[in-house]
Amino acid sequence: MPNPRSMTVLIDPAFSDAEKAINNAFSQRRTLLVVGNCSIDYSGRASSSLTPGDRIVIAKADGSFLIHRSLGNEPVNWMPKGNVVFNVQHMEHGLEIRAIRRKPSESIRVSFANIRLIAALDLADSAEFSLNASEQDMQKAILLKPELLEEGIKPISWEKKVEPGFIDVYATDKQGRLVVVEIKRKTAGKDAVLQLTRYIEAIKRKADREVRGIIASPGIGKDVQRLLAISGLEFKYLDPKKCAETLRHTKMRRLPEYLGENPS
Protein backbone atom coordinates (compact mmCIF):
# COMPACT_ATOMS: atom_id res chain seq x y z
CA MET A 1 0.00 0.00 0.00
CA PRO A 2 2.35 2.68 -1.22
CA ASN A 3 -0.22 5.47 -1.15
CA PRO A 4 -2.17 6.29 1.96
CA ARG A 5 -3.76 9.14 0.05
CA SER A 6 -6.51 8.38 -2.38
CA MET A 7 -6.44 9.04 -6.06
CA THR A 8 -9.06 8.62 -8.74
CA VAL A 9 -7.99 8.00 -12.29
CA LEU A 10 -10.23 7.68 -15.33
CA ILE A 11 -8.92 6.78 -18.76
CA ASP A 12 -10.96 7.76 -21.81
CA PRO A 13 -14.06 8.25 -19.69
CA ALA A 14 -17.56 8.95 -20.93
CA PHE A 15 -18.58 12.57 -20.42
CA SER A 16 -21.17 11.61 -17.83
CA ASP A 17 -18.56 9.77 -15.76
CA ALA A 18 -16.10 12.57 -16.30
CA GLU A 19 -18.61 15.09 -15.05
CA LYS A 20 -19.19 13.12 -11.87
CA ALA A 21 -15.51 12.64 -11.20
CA ILE A 22 -14.72 16.28 -11.78
CA ASN A 23 -17.58 17.43 -9.60
CA ASN A 24 -16.32 15.14 -6.86
CA ALA A 25 -12.83 16.53 -7.20
CA PHE A 26 -14.13 20.09 -6.91
CA SER A 27 -16.38 19.41 -3.94
CA GLN A 28 -13.62 17.48 -2.16
CA ARG A 29 -11.12 20.22 -2.86
CA ARG A 30 -8.80 17.85 -4.60
CA THR A 31 -6.29 18.72 -7.25
CA LEU A 32 -7.80 17.99 -10.65
CA LEU A 33 -5.85 16.98 -13.68
CA VAL A 34 -7.55 16.62 -17.05
CA VAL A 35 -6.00 15.78 -20.39
CA GLY A 36 -8.03 16.05 -23.53
CA ASN A 37 -8.96 17.83 -26.70
CA CYS A 38 -10.51 21.16 -25.91
CA SER A 39 -11.10 24.68 -27.07
CA ILE A 40 -10.63 27.57 -24.71
CA ASP A 41 -12.15 30.98 -24.30
CA TYR A 42 -10.92 33.54 -21.87
CA SER A 43 -12.45 36.84 -21.02
CA GLY A 44 -11.29 39.22 -18.37
CA ARG A 45 -8.30 41.52 -18.18
CA ALA A 46 -8.02 40.75 -21.87
CA SER A 47 -9.78 38.14 -23.92
CA SER A 48 -8.52 35.23 -25.94
CA SER A 49 -9.67 32.19 -27.79
CA LEU A 50 -8.02 28.97 -28.79
CA THR A 51 -9.42 26.46 -31.24
CA PRO A 52 -9.37 22.76 -30.38
CA GLY A 53 -6.22 20.88 -29.49
CA ASP A 54 -4.89 18.46 -26.88
CA ARG A 55 -4.00 20.13 -23.62
CA ILE A 56 -3.28 19.51 -19.97
CA VAL A 57 -5.61 21.20 -17.51
CA ILE A 58 -4.87 21.58 -13.82
CA ALA A 59 -7.30 22.95 -11.25
CA LYS A 60 -5.90 23.35 -7.77
CA ALA A 61 -7.71 23.53 -4.45
CA ASP A 62 -6.90 27.19 -3.95
CA GLY A 63 -8.48 28.17 -7.25
CA SER A 64 -5.32 28.25 -9.30
CA PHE A 65 -6.15 27.13 -12.80
CA LEU A 66 -3.65 26.20 -15.49
CA ILE A 67 -3.94 25.08 -19.08
CA HIS A 68 -0.79 23.88 -20.78
CA ARG A 69 -0.16 23.16 -24.42
CA SER A 70 2.35 20.66 -25.76
CA LEU A 71 5.10 23.27 -25.88
CA GLY A 72 6.25 26.18 -23.84
CA ASN A 73 7.03 26.93 -20.28
CA GLU A 74 3.99 29.02 -19.62
CA PRO A 75 0.33 28.12 -19.58
CA VAL A 76 -1.63 29.25 -22.61
CA ASN A 77 -4.46 30.23 -20.28
CA TRP A 78 -4.60 30.44 -16.53
CA MET A 79 -6.29 31.96 -13.54
CA PRO A 80 -4.52 32.93 -10.36
CA LYS A 81 -6.04 31.91 -7.03
CA GLY A 82 -8.49 34.24 -5.34
CA ASN A 83 -12.30 34.24 -5.44
CA VAL A 84 -12.27 31.51 -8.04
CA VAL A 85 -15.20 29.16 -8.50
CA PHE A 86 -14.90 26.06 -10.63
CA ASN A 87 -17.76 24.37 -12.32
CA VAL A 88 -18.33 21.55 -14.75
CA GLN A 89 -21.17 20.75 -17.08
CA HIS A 90 -21.94 17.91 -19.43
CA MET A 91 -23.08 19.59 -22.65
CA GLU A 92 -24.67 18.23 -25.76
CA HIS A 93 -21.45 17.72 -27.64
CA GLY A 94 -18.91 17.61 -24.88
CA LEU A 95 -18.02 18.79 -21.43
CA GLU A 96 -17.27 22.26 -20.18
CA ILE A 97 -15.14 23.31 -17.27
CA ARG A 98 -15.48 26.90 -16.17
CA ALA A 99 -13.34 28.91 -13.83
CA ILE A 100 -14.87 32.19 -12.78
CA ARG A 101 -13.56 34.82 -10.44
CA ARG A 102 -14.54 38.27 -9.35
CA LYS A 103 -12.12 41.06 -8.76
CA PRO A 104 -10.73 41.11 -11.22
CA SER A 105 -13.76 39.77 -13.04
CA GLU A 106 -12.67 37.09 -15.44
CA SER A 107 -13.62 33.68 -16.65
CA ILE A 108 -12.19 30.77 -18.57
CA ARG A 109 -14.28 28.22 -20.40
CA VAL A 110 -12.64 24.97 -21.43
CA SER A 111 -14.81 23.00 -23.82
CA PHE A 112 -13.74 19.39 -24.16
CA ALA A 113 -14.64 17.49 -27.28
CA ASN A 114 -12.79 14.53 -25.92
CA ILE A 115 -11.26 13.49 -22.62
CA ARG A 116 -8.32 11.14 -22.46
CA LEU A 117 -7.37 11.22 -18.82
CA ILE A 118 -8.75 12.47 -15.54
CA ALA A 119 -6.95 12.33 -12.22
CA ALA A 120 -8.29 13.63 -8.95
CA LEU A 121 -5.47 13.87 -6.47
CA ASP A 122 -4.85 14.50 -2.80
CA LEU A 123 -1.45 16.08 -2.91
CA ALA A 124 0.06 15.90 0.57
CA ASP A 125 2.76 18.50 0.65
CA SER A 126 3.68 20.43 3.75
CA ALA A 127 7.35 20.90 2.90
CA GLU A 128 8.89 24.32 3.01
CA PHE A 129 10.64 25.61 -0.01
CA SER A 130 14.07 27.04 0.61
CA LEU A 131 15.79 29.23 -1.88
CA ASN A 132 19.54 29.21 -1.50
CA ALA A 133 21.87 30.81 -0.77
CA SER A 134 20.58 32.12 2.49
CA GLU A 135 21.88 35.25 4.13
CA GLN A 136 23.85 33.00 6.44
CA ASP A 137 25.48 31.35 3.43
CA MET A 138 26.51 34.77 2.20
CA GLN A 139 27.99 35.55 5.58
CA LYS A 140 29.98 32.34 5.63
CA ALA A 141 31.22 33.02 2.12
CA ILE A 142 32.47 36.45 3.14
CA LEU A 143 34.23 35.04 6.18
CA LEU A 144 35.89 32.32 4.11
CA LYS A 145 36.75 34.59 1.22
CA PRO A 146 36.73 38.25 2.27
CA GLU A 147 38.05 39.36 -1.12
CA LEU A 148 34.51 38.75 -2.35
CA LEU A 149 33.89 42.05 -0.63
CA GLU A 150 37.14 43.91 -1.16
CA GLU A 151 40.85 43.24 -1.41
CA GLY A 152 42.59 43.44 1.95
CA ILE A 153 39.52 43.02 4.15
CA LYS A 154 40.18 41.02 7.31
CA PRO A 155 37.19 39.82 9.34
CA ILE A 156 37.46 40.30 13.10
CA SER A 157 34.23 38.67 14.12
CA TRP A 158 30.71 37.89 13.04
CA GLU A 159 27.36 38.36 14.68
CA LYS A 160 29.12 40.84 16.93
CA LYS A 161 26.76 42.10 19.60
CA VAL A 162 26.34 45.85 19.74
CA GLU A 163 23.67 48.07 21.19
CA PRO A 164 21.03 47.85 18.45
CA GLY A 165 21.63 44.19 17.49
CA PHE A 166 24.17 41.96 15.80
CA ILE A 167 26.67 42.99 13.16
CA ASP A 168 26.79 40.47 10.30
CA VAL A 169 30.50 40.86 9.67
CA TYR A 170 32.93 43.06 11.57
CA ALA A 171 36.30 43.61 9.96
CA THR A 172 39.24 45.86 9.20
CA ASP A 173 40.26 47.05 5.75
CA LYS A 174 43.67 47.39 4.16
CA GLN A 175 44.17 50.78 5.81
CA GLY A 176 43.23 49.39 9.21
CA ARG A 177 39.88 51.14 9.36
CA LEU A 178 36.98 49.35 11.00
CA VAL A 179 34.36 47.96 8.67
CA VAL A 180 30.78 47.08 9.50
CA VAL A 181 29.10 44.84 6.92
CA GLU A 182 25.36 44.42 6.61
CA ILE A 183 24.31 41.52 4.40
CA LYS A 184 21.04 41.27 2.52
CA ARG A 185 20.03 38.27 0.44
CA LYS A 186 17.77 40.42 -1.71
CA THR A 187 17.84 43.98 -2.87
CA ALA A 188 18.67 46.21 0.06
CA GLY A 189 16.00 48.62 1.23
CA LYS A 190 15.98 51.63 3.47
CA ASP A 191 15.78 49.37 6.51
CA ALA A 192 19.23 47.99 5.72
CA VAL A 193 20.68 51.50 5.66
CA LEU A 194 19.01 52.36 8.95
CA GLN A 195 20.31 49.22 10.57
CA LEU A 196 23.82 49.80 9.32
CA THR A 197 23.76 53.40 10.47
CA ARG A 198 22.79 52.37 13.98
CA TYR A 199 25.54 49.76 14.18
CA ILE A 200 28.13 52.25 13.07
CA GLU A 201 27.03 54.81 15.62
CA ALA A 202 27.27 52.15 18.31
CA ILE A 203 30.81 51.25 17.23
CA LYS A 204 31.87 54.88 17.03
CA ARG A 205 30.70 55.48 20.59
CA LYS A 206 33.16 52.83 21.81
CA ALA A 207 36.09 53.16 19.44
CA ASP A 208 37.17 56.62 18.37
CA ARG A 209 38.29 55.37 14.97
CA GLU A 210 37.18 55.81 11.42
CA VAL A 211 34.40 53.32 10.67
CA ARG A 212 33.21 52.29 7.24
CA GLY A 213 29.79 50.84 6.58
CA ILE A 214 29.11 48.45 3.72
CA ILE A 215 25.88 46.94 2.54
CA ALA A 216 26.57 43.68 0.71
CA SER A 217 23.65 42.53 -1.37
CA PRO A 218 22.68 41.54 -4.88
CA GLY A 219 21.12 44.94 -5.45
CA ILE A 220 19.96 48.19 -3.98
CA GLY A 221 17.06 50.49 -4.61
CA LYS A 222 17.66 53.68 -6.55
CA ASP A 223 16.60 56.00 -3.76
CA VAL A 224 18.26 53.77 -1.19
CA GLN A 225 21.48 54.30 -3.12
CA ARG A 226 21.05 58.05 -2.62
CA LEU A 227 20.30 57.62 1.07
CA LEU A 228 23.42 55.51 1.31
CA ALA A 229 25.57 58.19 -0.30
CA ILE A 230 24.11 60.86 1.95
CA SER A 231 24.92 58.71 4.98
CA GLY A 232 28.49 58.21 3.77
CA LEU A 233 28.02 54.48 3.44
CA GLU A 234 28.96 52.07 0.69
CA PHE A 235 27.30 49.41 -1.39
CA LYS A 236 29.04 46.28 -2.56
CA TYR A 237 27.38 44.03 -5.08
CA LEU A 238 27.36 40.49 -3.75
CA ASP A 239 25.74 37.66 -5.65
CA PRO A 240 24.10 35.00 -3.45
CA LYS A 241 24.67 32.46 -6.19
CA LYS A 242 28.36 33.23 -6.28
CA CYS A 243 28.45 32.92 -2.51
CA ALA A 244 26.85 29.49 -2.71
CA GLU A 245 29.42 28.46 -5.27
CA THR A 246 32.24 29.79 -3.11
CA LEU A 247 30.95 27.73 -0.22
CA ARG A 248 30.70 24.65 -2.38
CA HIS A 249 34.29 25.07 -3.50
CA THR A 250 35.71 25.84 -0.09
CA LYS A 251 33.41 24.00 2.26
CA MET A 252 36.13 21.67 3.45
CA ARG A 253 38.40 24.53 4.32
CA ARG A 254 38.31 25.75 7.88
CA LEU A 255 37.85 29.32 8.92
CA PRO A 256 41.11 31.29 8.91
CA GLU A 257 43.16 31.08 12.07
CA TYR A 258 42.53 34.65 13.03
CA LEU A 259 38.89 33.70 13.48
CA GLY A 260 37.82 31.40 16.24
CA GLU A 261 35.03 28.88 15.93
CA ASN A 262 32.62 31.15 17.73
CA PRO A 263 31.64 34.72 17.04
CA SER A 264 32.89 37.39 19.35
Next chain:
Amino acid sequence: MPNPRSMTVLIDPAFSDAEKAINNAFSQRRTLLVVGNCSIDYSGRASSSLTPGDRIVIAKADGSFLIHRSLGNEPVNWMPKGNVVFNVQHMEHGLEIRAIRRKPSESIRVSFANIRLIAALDLADSAEFSLNASEQDMQKAILLKPELLEEGIKPISWEKKVEPGFIDVYATDKQGRLVVVEIKRKTAGKDAVLQLTRYIEAIKRKADREVRGIIASPGIGKDVQRLLAISGLEFKYLDPKKCAETLRHTKMRRLPEYLGENPS
Protein backbone atom coordinates in the same frame (compact mmCIF):
# COMPACT_ATOMS: atom_id res chain seq x y z
CA MET B 1 -12.00 4.87 -30.98
CA PRO B 2 -12.00 8.35 -29.54
CA ASN B 3 -8.23 8.77 -29.56
CA PRO B 4 -6.19 8.25 -32.65
CA ARG B 5 -3.17 9.40 -30.69
CA SER B 6 -1.50 7.02 -28.33
CA MET B 7 -1.18 7.45 -24.62
CA THR B 8 0.55 5.40 -21.99
CA VAL B 9 -0.71 5.50 -18.43
CA LEU B 10 0.78 3.74 -15.43
CA ILE B 11 -0.82 3.77 -12.01
CA ASP B 12 1.35 3.14 -8.96
CA PRO B 13 4.07 1.61 -11.10
CA ALA B 14 7.20 -0.11 -9.88
CA PHE B 15 10.28 2.04 -10.31
CA SER B 16 11.69 -0.26 -12.97
CA ASP B 17 8.54 0.05 -15.05
CA ALA B 18 8.42 3.75 -14.41
CA GLU B 19 11.99 4.13 -15.62
CA LYS B 20 11.18 2.35 -18.86
CA ALA B 21 8.04 4.34 -19.50
CA ILE B 22 9.76 7.64 -18.81
CA ASN B 23 12.71 6.76 -20.98
CA ASN B 24 10.30 5.88 -23.77
CA ALA B 25 8.49 9.15 -23.33
CA PHE B 26 11.75 11.10 -23.56
CA SER B 27 13.09 9.22 -26.57
CA GLN B 28 9.75 9.51 -28.36
CA ARG B 29 9.55 13.20 -27.56
CA ARG B 30 6.24 12.81 -25.87
CA THR B 31 4.84 15.00 -23.16
CA LEU B 32 5.51 13.38 -19.82
CA LEU B 33 3.33 13.75 -16.77
CA VAL B 34 4.39 12.30 -13.43
CA VAL B 35 2.61 12.53 -10.10
CA GLY B 36 4.33 11.36 -6.98
CA ASN B 37 6.17 12.06 -3.77
CA CYS B 38 9.48 13.67 -4.49
CA SER B 39 12.17 15.96 -3.24
CA ILE B 40 13.66 18.57 -5.55
CA ASP B 41 17.00 20.25 -5.89
CA TYR B 42 17.68 23.06 -8.25
CA SER B 43 20.95 24.68 -9.03
CA GLY B 44 21.58 27.30 -11.65
CA ARG B 45 20.57 30.92 -11.83
CA ALA B 46 19.82 30.46 -8.16
CA SER B 47 19.65 27.29 -6.14
CA SER B 48 16.87 25.78 -4.09
CA SER B 49 15.83 22.65 -2.35
CA LEU B 50 12.50 21.19 -1.40
CA THR B 51 11.96 18.28 0.97
CA PRO B 52 9.57 15.49 0.02
CA GLY B 53 5.96 16.07 -0.87
CA ASP B 54 3.41 15.14 -3.53
CA ARG B 55 3.82 17.07 -6.74
CA ILE B 56 2.91 17.15 -10.40
CA VAL B 57 5.80 17.05 -12.83
CA ILE B 58 5.49 17.92 -16.52
CA ALA B 59 8.26 17.51 -19.07
CA LYS B 60 7.48 18.80 -22.52
CA ALA B 61 9.01 17.91 -25.84
CA ASP B 62 10.71 21.27 -26.23
CA GLY B 63 12.51 20.91 -22.93
CA SER B 64 10.10 22.93 -20.85
CA PHE B 65 10.01 21.43 -17.38
CA LEU B 66 7.47 22.22 -14.70
CA ILE B 67 6.95 21.06 -11.14
CA HIS B 68 3.72 22.08 -9.44
CA ARG B 69 2.75 21.80 -5.81
CA SER B 70 -0.80 21.44 -4.52
CA LEU B 71 -1.29 25.19 -4.30
CA GLY B 72 -0.30 28.23 -6.21
CA ASN B 73 -0.38 29.44 -9.73
CA GLU B 74 3.28 29.12 -10.40
CA PRO B 75 5.56 26.10 -10.51
CA VAL B 76 7.78 25.65 -7.47
CA ASN B 77 10.60 24.65 -9.79
CA TRP B 78 10.88 24.84 -13.52
CA MET B 79 13.16 25.07 -16.50
CA PRO B 80 12.42 27.03 -19.64
CA LYS B 81 12.98 25.40 -23.02
CA GLY B 82 16.36 25.70 -24.66
CA ASN B 83 19.29 23.26 -24.66
CA VAL B 84 17.53 21.06 -22.14
CA VAL B 85 18.28 17.36 -21.78
CA PHE B 86 16.08 15.08 -19.73
CA ASN B 87 17.22 11.91 -18.12
CA VAL B 88 15.86 9.32 -15.74
CA GLN B 89 17.51 6.81 -13.48
CA HIS B 90 16.27 4.05 -11.21
CA MET B 91 18.20 4.52 -7.97
CA GLU B 92 18.52 2.36 -4.92
CA HIS B 93 15.71 3.99 -3.02
CA GLY B 94 13.69 5.61 -5.73
CA LEU B 95 13.81 7.19 -9.13
CA GLU B 96 15.44 10.38 -10.28
CA ILE B 97 14.49 12.62 -13.14
CA ARG B 98 17.04 15.20 -14.16
CA ALA B 99 16.69 18.18 -16.43
CA ILE B 100 19.95 19.79 -17.43
CA ARG B 101 20.60 22.72 -19.67
CA ARG B 102 23.54 24.75 -20.75
CA LYS B 103 23.48 28.45 -21.25
CA PRO B 104 22.44 29.33 -18.75
CA SER B 105 23.89 26.34 -16.98
CA GLU B 106 21.34 24.88 -14.62
CA SER B 107 19.90 21.61 -13.50
CA ILE B 108 16.95 20.21 -11.63
CA ARG B 109 16.92 16.87 -9.89
CA VAL B 110 13.59 15.36 -8.92
CA SER B 111 13.97 12.39 -6.59
CA PHE B 112 10.86 10.28 -6.34
CA ALA B 113 10.33 8.14 -3.29
CA ASN B 114 7.02 7.08 -4.70
CA ILE B 115 5.21 7.37 -8.00
CA ARG B 116 1.45 7.42 -8.20
CA LEU B 117 0.80 8.19 -11.82
CA ILE B 118 2.69 8.37 -15.07
CA ALA B 119 1.24 9.50 -18.37
CA ALA B 120 3.14 9.75 -21.62
CA LEU B 121 1.13 11.80 -24.08
CA ASP B 122 1.10 12.75 -27.70
CA LEU B 123 -0.53 16.15 -27.53
CA ALA B 124 -1.75 17.06 -30.98
CA ASP B 125 -2.19 20.79 -30.97
CA SER B 126 -1.64 22.92 -34.01
CA ALA B 127 -4.18 25.58 -33.12
CA GLU B 128 -3.22 29.22 -33.16
CA PHE B 129 -3.77 31.22 -30.07
CA SER B 130 -5.49 34.50 -30.64
CA LEU B 131 -5.39 37.23 -28.11
CA ASN B 132 -8.14 39.76 -28.59
CA ALA B 133 -8.85 42.55 -29.19
CA SER B 134 -8.98 42.01 -32.88
CA GLU B 135 -8.48 44.81 -35.37
CA GLN B 136 -12.24 45.03 -35.57
CA ASP B 137 -12.43 45.51 -31.81
CA MET B 138 -9.93 48.32 -32.10
CA GLN B 139 -12.05 49.90 -34.80
CA LYS B 140 -15.16 49.67 -32.66
CA ALA B 141 -13.30 51.17 -29.73
CA ILE B 142 -12.22 54.14 -31.83
CA LEU B 143 -15.74 54.69 -33.08
CA LEU B 144 -17.14 54.54 -29.56
CA LYS B 145 -14.39 56.62 -28.03
CA PRO B 146 -12.59 58.67 -30.69
CA GLU B 147 -10.55 60.46 -28.04
CA LEU B 148 -8.51 57.27 -27.85
CA LEU B 149 -7.02 58.63 -31.04
CA GLU B 150 -7.08 62.34 -30.47
CA GLU B 151 -9.18 64.98 -28.78
CA GLY B 152 -11.80 66.42 -31.09
CA ILE B 153 -11.87 63.62 -33.63
CA LYS B 154 -15.34 62.94 -35.05
CA PRO B 155 -15.85 59.74 -37.03
CA ILE B 156 -17.84 60.13 -40.25
CA SER B 157 -17.93 56.52 -41.32
CA TRP B 158 -16.13 53.23 -41.18
CA GLU B 159 -15.11 50.76 -43.82
CA LYS B 160 -15.66 53.56 -46.28
CA LYS B 161 -15.28 52.30 -49.83
CA VAL B 162 -12.70 54.13 -51.89
CA GLU B 163 -10.78 53.19 -55.01
CA PRO B 164 -8.08 50.98 -53.50
CA GLY B 165 -10.21 49.37 -50.76
CA PHE B 166 -11.91 50.19 -47.49
CA ILE B 167 -10.91 52.88 -45.03
CA ASP B 168 -10.95 51.59 -41.45
CA VAL B 169 -12.12 54.87 -39.94
CA TYR B 170 -12.94 58.07 -41.77
CA ALA B 171 -13.28 61.19 -39.66
CA THR B 172 -12.78 64.91 -39.21
CA ASP B 173 -10.50 66.50 -36.68
CA LYS B 174 -11.01 69.54 -34.46
CA GLN B 175 -10.00 71.86 -37.26
CA GLY B 176 -12.39 70.22 -39.68
CA ARG B 177 -9.71 68.49 -41.68
CA LEU B 178 -10.43 65.05 -43.08
CA VAL B 179 -8.74 62.15 -41.34
CA VAL B 180 -8.06 58.69 -42.70
CA VAL B 181 -7.23 56.12 -40.06
CA GLU B 182 -5.52 52.81 -40.78
CA ILE B 183 -5.64 50.35 -37.90
CA LYS B 184 -3.15 47.59 -37.26
CA ARG B 185 -3.45 45.11 -34.41
CA LYS B 186 0.30 44.54 -34.36
CA THR B 187 3.32 46.67 -35.13
CA ALA B 188 2.68 48.55 -38.37
CA GLY B 189 4.86 47.77 -41.36
CA LYS B 190 5.53 49.45 -44.67
CA ASP B 191 2.39 47.88 -46.13
CA ALA B 192 0.27 49.91 -43.73
CA VAL B 193 1.91 53.11 -44.91
CA LEU B 194 1.37 52.17 -48.55
CA GLN B 195 -2.26 51.36 -47.94
CA LEU B 196 -2.83 54.59 -46.09
CA THR B 197 -1.10 56.59 -48.80
CA ARG B 198 -3.34 55.12 -51.47
CA TYR B 199 -6.49 55.83 -49.48
CA ILE B 200 -5.46 59.43 -48.96
CA GLU B 201 -4.71 59.93 -52.63
CA ALA B 202 -8.14 58.53 -53.44
CA ILE B 203 -9.81 60.94 -51.01
CA LYS B 204 -7.81 63.92 -52.27
CA ARG B 205 -8.92 63.22 -55.82
CA LYS B 206 -12.53 63.65 -54.78
CA ALA B 207 -12.37 66.29 -52.06
CA ASP B 208 -10.02 69.21 -52.53
CA ARG B 209 -9.40 69.50 -48.80
CA GLU B 210 -6.54 68.94 -46.46
CA VAL B 211 -6.39 65.24 -45.53
CA ARG B 212 -4.50 63.76 -42.62
CA GLY B 213 -3.42 60.13 -42.46
CA ILE B 214 -3.03 58.28 -39.19
CA ILE B 215 -1.76 54.80 -38.50
CA ALA B 216 -3.18 53.55 -35.22
CA SER B 217 -1.35 50.52 -33.87
CA PRO B 218 0.49 49.25 -30.82
CA GLY B 219 3.80 49.98 -32.50
CA ILE B 220 5.67 50.86 -35.63
CA GLY B 221 8.98 49.88 -37.10
CA LYS B 222 11.86 52.32 -36.84
CA ASP B 223 12.32 52.69 -40.60
CA VAL B 224 8.57 52.63 -41.14
CA GLN B 225 8.44 55.61 -38.81
CA ARG B 226 10.83 57.44 -41.14
CA LEU B 227 8.82 56.49 -44.18
CA LEU B 228 5.75 57.80 -42.41
CA ALA B 229 7.39 61.14 -41.68
CA ILE B 230 8.57 61.47 -45.28
CA SER B 231 5.03 60.80 -46.48
CA GLY B 232 3.66 63.44 -44.14
CA LEU B 233 1.62 60.89 -42.22
CA GLU B 234 1.18 60.33 -38.51
CA PHE B 235 1.44 57.48 -36.06
CA LYS B 236 -0.80 57.13 -33.05
CA TYR B 237 -0.06 54.55 -30.41
CA LEU B 238 -3.16 52.46 -29.78
CA ASP B 239 -3.18 49.58 -27.32
CA PRO B 240 -5.41 46.65 -28.32
CA LYS B 241 -5.82 45.74 -24.67
CA LYS B 242 -7.02 49.21 -23.83
CA CYS B 243 -9.40 49.01 -26.73
CA ALA B 244 -10.79 45.74 -25.41
CA GLU B 245 -11.24 47.33 -22.01
CA THR B 246 -12.95 50.32 -23.56
CA LEU B 247 -15.34 48.00 -25.35
CA ARG B 248 -16.09 46.09 -22.18
CA HIS B 249 -16.87 49.28 -20.31
CA THR B 250 -19.01 50.75 -23.04
CA LYS B 251 -20.43 47.73 -24.78
CA MET B 252 -23.99 48.53 -23.89
CA ARG B 253 -23.70 52.03 -25.26
CA ARG B 254 -24.83 52.55 -28.81
CA LEU B 255 -22.82 54.23 -31.47
CA PRO B 256 -23.15 58.01 -31.43
CA GLU B 257 -26.09 59.43 -33.36
CA TYR B 258 -23.92 60.94 -36.03
CA LEU B 259 -23.05 57.41 -37.04
CA GLY B 260 -25.63 55.15 -38.56
CA GLU B 261 -25.87 51.44 -37.95
CA ASN B 262 -24.15 50.74 -41.24
CA PRO B 263 -20.93 52.00 -42.67
CA SER B 264 -21.09 54.49 -45.47
Next chain:
DNA sequence: AATTAAATTTCGCCT
Protein backbone atom coordinates in the same frame (compact mmCIF):
# COMPACT_ATOMS: atom_id res chain seq x y z
C1' DA C 1 -6.17 48.07 0.32
C1' DA C 2 -3.07 50.22 -2.94
C1' DT C 3 1.68 50.86 -4.59
C1' DT C 4 6.15 49.46 -5.65
C1' DA C 5 9.80 46.49 -6.80
C1' DA C 6 11.82 42.04 -7.87
C1' DA C 7 11.68 37.54 -10.38
C1' DT C 8 15.61 31.29 -11.28
C1' DT C 9 10.83 36.30 -14.34
C1' DT C 10 9.33 34.41 -19.59
C1' DC C 11 8.65 35.71 -24.25
C1' DG C 12 8.81 37.96 -28.49
C1' DC C 13 10.85 41.16 -31.52
C1' DC C 14 14.52 43.70 -33.24
C1' DT C 15 19.47 44.72 -34.01
Next chain:
DNA sequence: AGGCGAAGTTTAATT
Protein backbone atom coordinates in the same frame (compact mmCIF):
# COMPACT_ATOMS: atom_id res chain seq x y z
C1' DA D 1 23.17 35.65 -30.66
C1' DG D 2 22.44 39.54 -27.58
C1' DG D 3 19.52 43.42 -25.98
C1' DC D 4 15.18 45.81 -25.15
C1' DG D 5 10.42 45.99 -23.74
C1' DA D 6 5.94 44.07 -22.61
C1' DA D 7 3.08 40.69 -19.94
C1' DG D 8 -4.09 38.85 -18.96
C1' DT D 9 2.78 39.18 -16.13
C1' DT D 10 2.88 36.99 -10.64
C1' DT D 11 4.42 37.61 -6.12
C1' DA D 12 6.07 39.56 -2.08
C1' DA D 13 6.91 43.58 0.60
C1' DT D 14 5.79 48.12 1.98
C1' DT D 15 2.89 52.31 2.76
